[in-house]
Amino acid sequence: MIDKKLEKHWENVYSNKKENEVSWYQKYPDKSIELIKSLNINLNSSIIDIGAGESRLVDSLLEMGYKNIDVLDISRTAIEKAKKRLGDKSLLVNWIVSDVNNFIPKKKYDLWHDRAAFHFLKKNNQIKNYISLTNNSITTNGKLILATFSSNGPMKCSGLDVTRYSKESLIKEFKNHFTLSNSFITSHLTPFNTFQEFLFISFKKKS
Numbered sequence: 205m206i207d208k209k210l211e212k213h214w215e216n217v218y219s220n221k222k223e224n225e226v227s228w229y230q231k232y233p234d235k236s237i238e239l240i241k242s243l244n245i246n247l248n249s250s251i252i253d254i255g256a257g258e259s260r261l262v263d264s265l266l267e268m269g270y271k272n273i274d275v276l277d278i279s280r281t282a283i284e285k286a287k288k289r290l291g292d293k294s295l296l297v298n299w300i301v302s303d304v305n306n307f308i309p310k311k312k313y314d315l316w317h318d319r320a321a322f323h324f325l326k327k328n329n330q331i332k333n334y335i336s337l338t339n340n341s342i343t344t345n346g347k348l349i350l351a352t353f354s355s356n357g358p359m360k361c362s363g364l365d366v367t368r369y370s371k372e373s374l375i376k377e378f379k380n381h382f383t384l385s386n387s388f389i390t391s392h393l394t395p396f397n398t399f400q401e402f403l404f405i406s407f408k409k410k411s
C-alpha cells in the first residue's frame with residue numbers, strides 16, 4: 205500500500221518540474237559511481253536504486269554493463285520519465301512503483317543504493333522498518349550505499365522535513381547487520397547555485 209499523501213506530493217513534483225528544476229538533480233551521479241566502482245561488484249550482481257526518481261544512475265549502471273538492475277520510486281511519473289529518457293534501454297531494467305515503507309522485494313540484492321530517500325523517514329518505526337528491510341533483502345557480504353543530508357545539511361528537502369545524519373549516527377542505526385566500508389562528506393551544487401552537504405556511506409552486510 206502506498207501512502208497517498210506522500211504519493212501525491214511526489215507526483216506533483218515530477219509532473220510539474222523538469223529534471224533539472226529539482227535541488228537534487230545531477231547530470232552525472234559521480235559520487236555514487238565512484239563508490240560503486242570501488243566495491244568491484246560483478247556485472248551479474250542484482251542492484252536496486254531506492255527512491256531513484258529521475259536519477260541518471262541507472263543510465264551509468266547500464267553503460268558499465270550491469271544486467272540486473274531494479275529501480276524503485278513512489279512516483280509513477282518519475283519512473284515513466286526515466287523510462288522515456290532511456291528509450292529501448294529501459295527494457296533492460298525492472299521498474300518498481302512502490303512506497304519503500306511497504307516494499308516487499310521479490311529477490312535479494314547484492315547492492316542497495318539510496319541517495320536522498322532514506323533521509324525522509326522521520327518516524328522511528330519507519331526507520332526501523334527500513335533497516336530490517338535492508339537486513340532481509342541484501343545478500344550476505346552485499347553492499348548498502350546511503351547518501352543523506354549530513355549534520356550540516358538542510359533541514360528540508362522538497363519542502364519535507366528530513367532526518368540529518370552524521371557518520372556515527374548512521375553507523376549506530378545499521379551496526380547490528382552492517383559494517384562500515386567507506387564514508388565521506390560532499391557538497392552538492394544544486395541547479396539554483398546553492399550547496400547542500402551530503403554524507404555518503406557504504407556498508408557491507410555481515411555474514
Ligand SMILES: C[S@@+](CC[C@H](N)C(=O)[O-])C[C@H]1O[C@@H](n2cnc3c(N)ncnc32)[C@H](O)[C@@H]1O
Pocket residue numbers: 210214228229230254255256257258259260276277278279282302303304305318319320321324361362
Ligand atoms: C530527493 S529525491 C532523490 C532522487 C534520486 N535518488 C536522486 O538522487 O536523484 C527523493 C526521491 O525519493 C522518492 N521517495 C520519497 N519517499 C519515498 C518512499 N516512501 N518510497 C519510495 N520512494 C520515495 C521520491 O519520489 C524522490 O524521487
